[in-house]
Amino acid sequence: MHTADLRALHRLMLVARRLDEEAIALQRQGVFPAYAPAKGQEAAQVGSAAALDLNRDFAFPGYRDIGAAVAMGVDLVAYLATHLNTWHGGLYDPRTSRLAPINAVVGGPVTHAVGWAMGAKLDQTGGAAISYFGDGASSQGDVHEAMNFAGVYQLPVVFFCQNNGWAISVPTERQVAGGSVAARAAGYGIEGHRVDGNDVVAVFEATRAALDRARDGGGPTVIEAMTYRVGPHSTSDDPGRYRTLEDEQAWTDRDPLAVAAKQLSADDVAAAEEHAAAVVREIREGLQASAAPDAAELFSFVYREPTKALLEQQRAWKESLDA
Incomplete structure (x- = not known):
């Protein structure tokens, strides 16, 4: 996507939301052993991934990035089949989709993205990498090393932090010194920006600018998308043990889907819901028909x-x- 198209971005976010809900239902039914919900983070994921040039860029996701997969046009049956726990690495083709396999190591995708970016710079491919991680992962040593390395070598990589307020049960203010992930970029001599992670157009524009800059030799950028994890950390988590319903309710009006829908017509929203329902139905049927790979x-x-x-x-x- 070359320019921000709110109607198209909302359509993608709605597919991500409805698939996320379906994945939770499948876990509760015993189909998936576990799942990490992404509700509330659709704008951050869809807006950033939609800004990629899939002919030359590459994305490195964590375990809560279904919105990125949707926006990138990944085979969603193969993507979600990873959660069936029948294979070790993902059934979709990373090279074709430009999305690396789901990475459950906290902070793990960050070093992988920097390695890819180094290769892209040496080979002069003209592409850029984007790495997804959370505010909790930003406290990992791997993230420091990756940002420092990228800063030293001025690599074409975007460090995309989804600050959803919680590192499992620990609030951001208790584990991010200084209160800002984006502010750390200055220590590595690279660009750092905060963006409203619930505004899909703002996320798209910030990411597109960072990717353009990276491809043009301007070096890395840290983007901190301020959002909120509405649901639990995982389907085995109970957020009621560490936060209140009032805290969760306070974010309802900032729901990225609601924010986008207010700027669209009722017909646009209805058409998007119909499309999302059809996609979910197709994915559900595809998962039910999929056979386990040869052990x-x-x-x-x-x-x-x-x-x-x-x-x-x-x-x-x-x-x-x-x-």
């Missing part, structure tokens, strides 16, 4: 050359099937 693949993609220990594990596994 033998568990040993196929761990190392380029299998180790002695891995071959021994494979032998023991095969013997257990024959027992």
